[in-house]
Amino acid sequence: MPKYIPEPFRIKVVEPITKTTREEREQIIKAAGYNVFNIPSEKVYIDLLTDSGTGAMSDNQWAGMQLGDESYAHCRNWFHFEETIRRITGLKHVIPTHQGRVAENLLFSTVLEKNMVVPNNNHFDTTRANILANGGIPLDLVIDEGKDPDLLHPFKGNLNIDKLEDTIQKYGKNKIPLTMITITNNSGGGQPVSMENIRQARAVCDRHGIPLFFDACRFAENAYFIKTREKGYENKAIPDIVREMFSYVDGCTMSAKKDALVNIGGFIAVNDERLAEQIKEKLILIEGFLTYGGLAGRDLEAIARGLIEVQKEDYLAYRIGQAKYLGDLLAEKGVPCLKPIGGHAVYVNARKFLDHIPQREFPGQSLVVNLYLHSGIRAVEIGSYMFAHKDPKTGEVNYPDMDLVRLALPRRVYTGGHLDYVADSLGELYAARKTLHGMRITEKGESPLRHFVARLEFIK
């Protein structure tokens, strides 16, 4: 029996959720065009669409919200926010934004010139889009182990250091305004990056005079993996590991909707004063004054408190434990998943799960829709439906390496009982997998972000 690490909190406020009937769900999903983004959230029983902004705040954070100072400039909460981020990261200049992608937009619109390249382990979709929108070229340089869904490796998010060196040789340092590392590697399955790898990336960047940045969304989850998997860190405290991680970078972008345990917010932190000044000028134009950046005073307070709470070891053991527990339950039932289980989500290998459905009929989306129909659970497809687009020149469709279904775990929201239900539902579907059908797109298949807007139907 997989082991469940009990929640290191008790429940003080509850939000009812209700289960619909199969007949109701058939109506709802049909009206939604078989696109789960169109389902009203009240018609979802367990919502594993994303871990972004979906977490539960603590009593301490809610108490902080009551202490929001809503003065326009230099409110009390700004000082707490700035001081907390400086202390955690050691970075000098802190710039608040209303979410992570704005931090990316401000950074890349400032440092990028046409045809510059930005290496990363794997760029997250909004990071990639912001680099492309500013004329840059995003490069994914994750280690080869990180591309194999069945291979076990403790740090599958690591950057390929040889490829980084080759990239710098090929393009030259003047074409590379910065190198990024995403911790944990969201697009690669929430896989962590080792301290050794961060140190090696730093050494390469130093040799060539290139700044190194984190996409820091899940910095605390990454630190917990370092503590539990990397030699020499077993007895170190999480805040010390975090501080060491950040000691190797010149800056970071952050979505507070992840490891700051809040529902909205973000920031940029950098050491370079000139870069900070350039970004701040744009901030005033786009987000707001330097000390609030699109957020209310109370939001800044909740973020400051969340950034401290997220580094508590009992929280992280429970958090990472939840994903592992769900993954272990699914493995017992034979459901194929990406291995090892990442920090914030379990990724089901839909291509294997539905190996009778060809990629062009979207096995991942079929699994997502069938999971909702079967049990009211909302997951998300990351595969052919999201990524397989026609090459505008050749007319050929480029299919992605993997067809995955992501079960993302909101922070501090669902209990072990909910996870048991999710595992049982997927187990039942797995037993009935040969009866499931492929899908076709009926509307908006040409949209570049079609997974948000397209409509589909089953092929029967």
Ligand SMILES: *Cc1c(COP(=O)(O)O)cnc(C)c1O
């Ligand atoms: C969520 C996320 C972002 C974007 O942040 P938003 O707050 O959603 O704009 C960027 N990078 C990674 C790795 C993320 O997970």
